[in-house]
Amino acid sequence: MNEQGSIPPNIKRALEADIGYVIAVAGQPGTGKSLFVHEVLRQYPKSFLYATTTESIGPSKETDSDESISDRRMLVKYWRNTDVDSAHEESLNNQIQGLTGHTPKDKDIVIIDSWREFLQPISVEKNSDVRHSLLDAARRESRRLILVLEGDKSSADAHILHSADAIVELRKLRLDQRMYRQLTLEKMRSFPIMQDTYLFTLYGGRFTFIPWYKHQFPPITIEREPIADPANKTISTGNRSLDSVLGGGFRRGRLSLIEVENISAPYVETICIPFLSNHLQLGRPAVIVLPEGWSPDRFVAGLSQFVDMNVVEDQVVFFGRHALGSKGNVRTIDTDPEKTLQEIRYEASQLERRFEKSVTELFALDTLENRFGDSAVKGMVAETSAGLSGTERSTITILSSQQSLQSSGLSYDLHLRIQDIFGVITICGVNPRTGLLAVKPVLSGGFLDYELLPIV
DSSP states (O other): OOOOOBOOHHHHHHHHSSSOEEEEEEEOTTSSHHHHHHHHHHHOSSEEEEESSGGGTHHHHHHOOOHHHHTTEEEOOSSOOOOOTTGGGSOHHHHHHHHHSOOOOOOSEEEEEOHHHHHTTSOHHHHHHHHHHHHHHHHHTTOEEEEEEEBOTTTSOHHHHHHOSEEEEEEEEEETTEEEEEEEEEEETTSOOSOOEEEEEOGGGOOEEEOOOOOOOOSSOOOOOOOOOSSTTEEOOSOHHHHHHTTSSEETTEEEEEEESOOSHHHHHHHHHHHHHHHHHTTOOEEEEOOTTOOHHHHHHHHTTTSOHHHHHHHEEEEESSOOOSSTTEEEOOSSHHHHHHHHHHHHHHHHHHHSSOOEEEEEHHHHHHHHOHHHHHHHHHHHHHHHTTSSOEEEEEEETTSSOOGGGSOOSEEEEEEEETTEEEEEEEETBOOOEEEEEEOTTSSOEEEEEEOO
């Protein structure tokens, strides 16, 4: 799980431009404002931070081994002498020296965290003069000035919000009783905003934004070494991060439920290809009930980039509402749900005899619901789940959130939910319960792999 910090590209363009620019960072307590400006401090050596509380600089001391950062920040105490007379005529460095007593070195980026605390020792009558003087000097000298505001944009300093060139708001939100974090670019003068909302995490004490998920295969694909099952009673998911989250992977003799936002390729292939390719490489057979609208050829097109096509044709039997396949391993779903289950069990038994290994079943419940209705599918899932007890088989069901069928009406042992948040695919465990985890593709190894980054 990657702990490397990062800043959204829109903000980096503003920080790296050779123009005067003022950025206001707003957010309630606990939203990550101080870790955001510390990430700026880490990534830009010609930056300096003036912090008004020890809490603003404490976390970085514990998580950062770069000694140069400690040299580029200082604590501005409340009990200090300030000189603001004729400040509007002075350079930015001279103004800061008068306000802090510190002689600053020339830095392209100056950060003040927080702006309200920074102004407190100054009389209220002078606050407006200080604000105008600092902002004017920063723009005149082509410096970047970052001001951290206390409270969201509705309660923050309205004068700063109107005067700033960019407004960055950080928020902490909740979805299904799980916390996630949002960065919004409310304003950005002189630069086009290609993306105005980002998902981010503070995992590892670093501010890390998470880019939009882009579903793609590596330019050069390989068959990697399969991942062994983490334990005797589990089957690997084909991804070590997910195995760890689930305590070893999918359980043998149990039914697992994967709830997805829809059955498009990013949701189905991201989870299924690593699992099935690993499963087949270990010499194990599988029975697959295809998602609605997916032909066997379409499903195999992605899988065969990492597993030999002959292996797929030999070890997998497909069921679908429409027998749209030229191979001999494709079956049409019957009109009777009980007969369909019998046919699936028959094919599974044949595969187990042939390969002398337990079969894994992957059922897309939208296809079964469209064929039999949600009430019949509940009975099919219950019967399948009951029949798994005492066996080495594992059945994985895929439920789309667009279906009439609800997860609360199904019997299962393990429950994962996969959904989109601000263009990022996220996973969370309903049982076992976990927080939200962002899917970060890892294609450098020539495989459709991913890391799971906790959103904390």
